[in-house]
Amino acid sequence: MIRQGTTHTIQVTVNGQVYNRVVEARQLLVHFLRDTLDLTGTHIGCDTGSCGACSVIFNGQLVKSCMLLAPQADGAEIETVEGLARSGELDPLQQSFSAHHGLQCGYCTPGMLMTATYLLRQNPTPTEEEIRQGIKGNICRCTGYVNIVRSISAVAEAHRATAVGTTEGRDQQ
Amino acid sequence: MLLKSVEYVRPDTVPEALDLLRSNVGAAPLAGGQSLTNVLKHRVASVDLLVDISALAELRSITRTAEGVIEIGSCVTYDEIDHSREVRAGHDIVARVAAHIEDQQIRNRGTIGGNCCLSDPTNNLPPLLVALGATMNVRSAGGSRQVAAEDFFKGYFLTALEPGELLTSVTIPPLLSGVGAGYVSVSVAADSKAIVRAAARVEVKGVIGEARVVLARVASVPVRHRGMEDALRGAPPTAESVRAAAATIGNELEPIADSHGSSQYRREMARVVAQRAVLEAIAEGGGK
Ligand SMILES: Cc1cc2nc3c(=O)[nH]c(=O)nc-3n(C[C@H](O)[C@H](O)[C@H](O)COP(=O)(O)OP(=O)(O)OC[C@H]3O[C@@H](n4cnc5c(N)ncnc54)[C@H](O)[C@@H]3O)c2cc1C
Ligand code: FES
Ligand code: FES
Numbered sequence: 001m002i003r004q005g006t007t008h009t010i011q012v013t014v015n016g017q018v019y020n021r022v023v024e025a026r027q028l029l030v031h032f033l034r035d036t037l038d039l040t041g042t043h044i045g046c047d048t049g050s051c052g053a054c055s056v057i058f059n060g061q062l063v064k065s066c067m068l069l070a071p072q073a074d075g076a077e078i079e080t081v082e083g084l085a086r087s088g089e090l091d092p093l094q095q096s097f098s099a100h101h102g103l104q105c106g107y108c109t110p111g112m113l114m115t116a117t118y119l120l121r122q123n124p125t126p127t128e129e130e131i132r133q134g135i136k137g138n139i140c141r142c143t144g145y146v147n148i149v150r151s152i153s154a155v156a157e158a159h160r161a162t163a164v165g166t167t168e169g170r171d172q173q
Numbered sequence: 174m175l176l177k178s179v180e181y182v183r184p185d186t187v188p189e190a191l192d193l194l195r196s197n198v199g200a201a202p203l204a205g206g207q208s209l210t211n212v213l214k215h216r217v218a219s220v221d222l223l224v225d226i227s228a229l230a231e232l233r234s235i236t237r238t239a240e241g242v243i244e245i246g247s248c249v250t251y252d253e254i255d256h257s258r259e260v261r262a263g264h265d266i267v268a269r270v271a272a273h274i275e276d277q278q279i280r281n282r283g284t285i286g287g288n289c290c291l292s293d294p295t296n297n298l299p300p301l302l303v304a305l306g307a308t309m310n311v312r313s314a315g316g317s318r319q320v321a322a323e324d325f326f327k328g329y330f331l332t333a334l335e336p337g338e339l340l341t342s343v344t345i346p347p348l349l350s351g352v353g354a355g356y357v358s359v360s361v362a363a364d365s366k367a368i369v370r371a372a373a374r375v376e377v378k379g380v381i382g383e384a385r386v387v388l389a390r391v392a393s394v395p396v397r398h399r400g401m402e403d404a405l406r407g408a409p410p411t412a413e414s415v416r417a418a419a420a421t422i423g424n425e426l427e428p429i430a431d432s433h434g435s436s437q438y439r440r441e442m443a444r445v446v447a448q449r450a451v452l453e454a455i456a457e458g459g460g461k
Contacts, residue, residue, distance in 0.1 A: 002183035004193070004222065025181035025223070028174065028210075047174045048211055052278065061252075061281040066174075067210045068282075071181045072225060115277070136364060137276025 010074035015083030023070035030054040030065040041081040041110045052138030055111035056080050062118035081110035093155050102151030104142035112138050116152045124159040174214045183225040190226050195314040195337045197222045204287035207279050235259045241347030247286025247340045266354040270301050273364045286340045292332045295366045299326050300395035304372035304387040307345045313338040326394035352376045353458025355450035359442050368433045371446040375454035381405045388443050391428040410455045419448040
């Protein structure tokens with residue numbers, strides 16, 4: 001039970017770090033991440049659940065953080081774009097976006113990266129069609145998606161080559 | 174965006190949730206929040222207390238009986254329906270429809286209960302559940318009742334639910350041998366808002382037996398087209414007879430006109446999607 005109220009003390013783990021904060025029930029999760037925790041990597045494009053710029057991984061599930069309220073995150077584990085790079089080194093997906101020019105202005109990129117991260121966890125070797133389906137909730141106004149799909153495909157190809165993940169897909173679970 | 178001040182509570186059980194809904198006039202259940210959060214942002218409805226039911230275990234299970242009846246808890250998400258063995262076992266159409274609602278993020282949060290209780294005419298599940306003859310299981314602090322899906326949707330953003338009531342689950346009868354279902358939409362883009370759609374459940378025993386043909390986006394709620402259903406009954410399960418039956422769809426429909434299509438366009442497309450949904454149902458039922 002979380003008691004009834006307009007403010008709540010919540011404990012949230014973001015990228016492995018535990019935060020305890022007092023939040024207003026009306027605060028959107030994306031504002032909690034950006035304004036309260038100062039994790040501004042997660043972007044706001046539309047604020048209506050339409051663009052995907054605010055996508056984060058919430059208890060293992062890809063969600064749009066403008067469509068949740070901060071108190072709903074009590075007890076949750078959240079992954080944001082800030083958590084992808086390790087010790088200053090971009091992760092393979094980020095490197096692939098860089099190598100394949102998967103971004104122009106970069107506004108959609110944090111959401112796109114989290115969506116692709118989730119997609120590749122569910123299915124390490126998606127086809128182009130599956131990639132396009134998977135990123136349907138993320139709008140990019142610049143690239144026309146071609147290089148984004150290419151960036152994700154390259155990581156899928158690498159997985160295929162090393163046969164990583166053929167037993168990790170969710171259908172086998 | 175800044176929302177109007179609101180209270181939030183996360184009960185541990187359904188009875189606790191029902192008590193909270195009964196004792197707080199301005200309370201609303203919060204399920205996936207994939208519509209309600211936007212409603213709060215736009216301040217189009219006034220909610221004083223959000224009762225978060227999304228994690229209640231009692232509302233999160235899917236069961237399948239030996240007879241093939243499935244019961245889906247109201248807070249089961251579209252993604253869970255898509256990946257459910259119980260659903261796929263005999264109700265592939267339900268999983269397929271859930272798998273194509275908008276996008277992955279919305280499928281990870283949006284629930285079958287919220288999709289129905291919102292009663293948005295563009296929502297995917299209501300016409301399907303009416304076509305399949307589903308039953309909506311409803312509970313309040315005072316008791317429980319069942320409402321046929323056909324009688325559940327009352328108007329734009331209006332259902333048969335009374336204040337204080339929760340939709341707890343949806344029961345869907347089996348699709349036995351010779352019975353198939355179909356679902357066809359004309360939408361703005363792939364997996365997006367429907368301009369017009371049809372769902373059908375058709376029984377074939379040599380000739381067509383019982384047929385349920387439901388149209389969406391031609392009225393404020395999904396409607397059964399009795400004229401087409403009557404024309405199908407007893408007809409051979411062929412493309413010609415289905416086309417002839419679809420010709421009964423006419424001026425009795427007065428669909429809305431908007432930037433995506435005129436009323437006349439929707440009426441003509443209703444004929445096309447109804448025909449295709451019935452043919453899909455016949456093909457699926459015949460394959461069993
Ligand atoms: C960008 C975008 C595009 C979308 N496109 C589509 C689409 O193409 N097709 C589609 O079907 N949907 C679409 N949706 C809506 C989405 O499917 C929502 O998930 C759905 O409408 C509501 O379900 P929810 O679980 O999120 O409910 P909520 O948003 O939590 O609740 C919706 C309403 O139902 C009430 N409610 C919820 N559960 C219960 C219950 N068990 N008992 C009583 N009342 C309850 C709430 O109080 C609220 O009034 C879209 C949403 C967005 C943001
Ligand atoms: S800002 Fe959340 S989906 Fe656009
Ligand atoms: S790179 Fe500019 S919006 Fe995608």
